[in-house]
Amino acid sequence: MTTPTPPASPRLIDDARWDPLVRIRLEAFLASCARELAVAPGHDDAPFAVFDWDHTLFHGDIGDALFLHMVKNHGFFRPETWQDTSLFLTHEAVDALAGLTPRDSARLPGPGGSGLAREMVSIYLHHRTSGGAAAFSGFNPETTHPSYAWCASLLAGHTPAQVADLTHEVMVHLFNRPVGITGELAGLHGWADWARPATPMINLATRLQAAGVPVWIVSASPQHVVETCARHVGLDPVRVIGVRSRLASDGRLLSRLETCGGHDGVIPYDLGKRCWIQRIICGRTDPCLERSDDQTRARLWFAAGDSDGDLAFLQDATRLRLVIAHRDNRAVGLATGNEDGRWLVNPPFFGA
Template identity: 35%
Template structure:
């Protein structure tokens, strides 16, 4: 997770569209050149800045789907799915909550004072490093003094980023297309609280993160991390337009469920349309480190969360009612979302499932950008981050050799549906 952002560049100048598209050739979801006109249908706010090509494609979506296409609202309303972190907002609400908890002594000493109980995927090196840094003076279930114990705070921040402070791997042994062990551990740091208590902690963190200036940082232990989270006004406006036009927006996020619930109303999405990492509760109703199952994965196996193929599973299961092993497979087009928005490889599978349009917030993530720039079906649109965008990736993307994340965490050539290999891609506008 990045801590320090890069210099601001102009939205229009940084807009990147899928390969072969120019400023006058961006396709609409229906294949037409201009948005359809529909009486009474809302389009994007003209006062909110978008690259022109993205505005054209999104306005066409808004005026050709949902109520604007004569579809009734309710169960038959077309679905749009948004990732949350760095898609709806700048920065990460899950990690932002963790950082706030560390600075306010809200992380609880694990059961048995054993960090191995917090994730089955923590390596022995990570368990040892956390145990040595955080000690055993604090009883199990009591708050660790991480606001003053910089060694403990630094070790937790390091493990959240995937390595110990000594540079050793913090997690292993998981299916990297179904779960990100560090993200799951971020959710597990809420263990010991009820969901309501965890949501309240996240709300307190939210208040400070929203109020902070753009570019603000926090010092956690001795580590400097992002200290602000701001809602993208472009995505807020897009979600509002979808609501008004009878398109049903959902959030599917790799942050913890209580954290997502503390934030989703910032863009008018309610709890029933918010899906995050879902942890099991113990007999007293308190969060544990174990995960709810999805598809044919049972509760407590800790083998799937809202991550890459796991995001598809959770979307299929919770939104479309597809259960069992089929939840991991691409559903028929008439029961899939019409739109997907994301920023990372975390989002690539559910975005591929979108039938009309796919909006990529460019963070230079290889598998997602390979799909978007290849633009096999002409339905991908790429825009820069709306706050503090990254510089274009001048080296391009090695799609033909390292484009796909494999379950073991390695990479392989990225292939299209017909089995052909996606060529290496460039962000040249």
């Protein structure tokens, strides 16, 4: 019996932005995956890899950028009530939004809606009304980021194709902006108004797939937004898990979101990412999917992320974990400490 010949070791593109030691470890890992999976590919408990999207495969935050684009261009459909747009908006936030909503505009913020625009941006970015009141309450911070869920809910009334078109508009805008420029809207300012694909990370994802490890993108940005981004950079949109909206009978998005593990409001964020990974990738349907599972961990060979919202699935990866040091946080601290020798940390590919 002839032993299968392992494929040539997948190598990363030459890019000086890789830390040299990180690159060496990654290429050794790719080679070991190729050798091992050439002998035993395609079994039911096959390995997989998980990448975050924002600030990992993409230098920027596409969910934030889409929200701000929609506010600036009056892109959101008017909800029947603001309570419908989030499980977690406080009464103070609902009252502030309702008091500034134009009565005769089907789109929001609408002409003359600068006050509403400012309120929406303040609530989204700072979790406070412009008057300083808390905008969200009653959520579990380990499974939900309320702003990210709110952004997905506010896309209600659009079709997935329309969301894809809007995402393309946002990407064109961001890619044409100079690196480092900030945005301003309704008197508020300071957020990044540019983005770029993180080409070395996208290359790493494609090399993992070439080595036989399917790559999934798990993101707290809206599902159809991240699918569009994945398709744009040549990754499979079928293997995307984002914040998922329920669909109406006519195919349009509803404000209600899909959830995971039998609890309302669980989106792909921190422990919620673990839940969605186990539900969608591993096919589990039991409750308490936010808990780590040995079978899932055994299959999750590689994980890459940048934030504490990625920490659960980063810790679950059993062979190698890569953290992009976008900001100082627990994930960077764990990667730098590297207690079990399986953590890697690399600087961002376009600065902080």
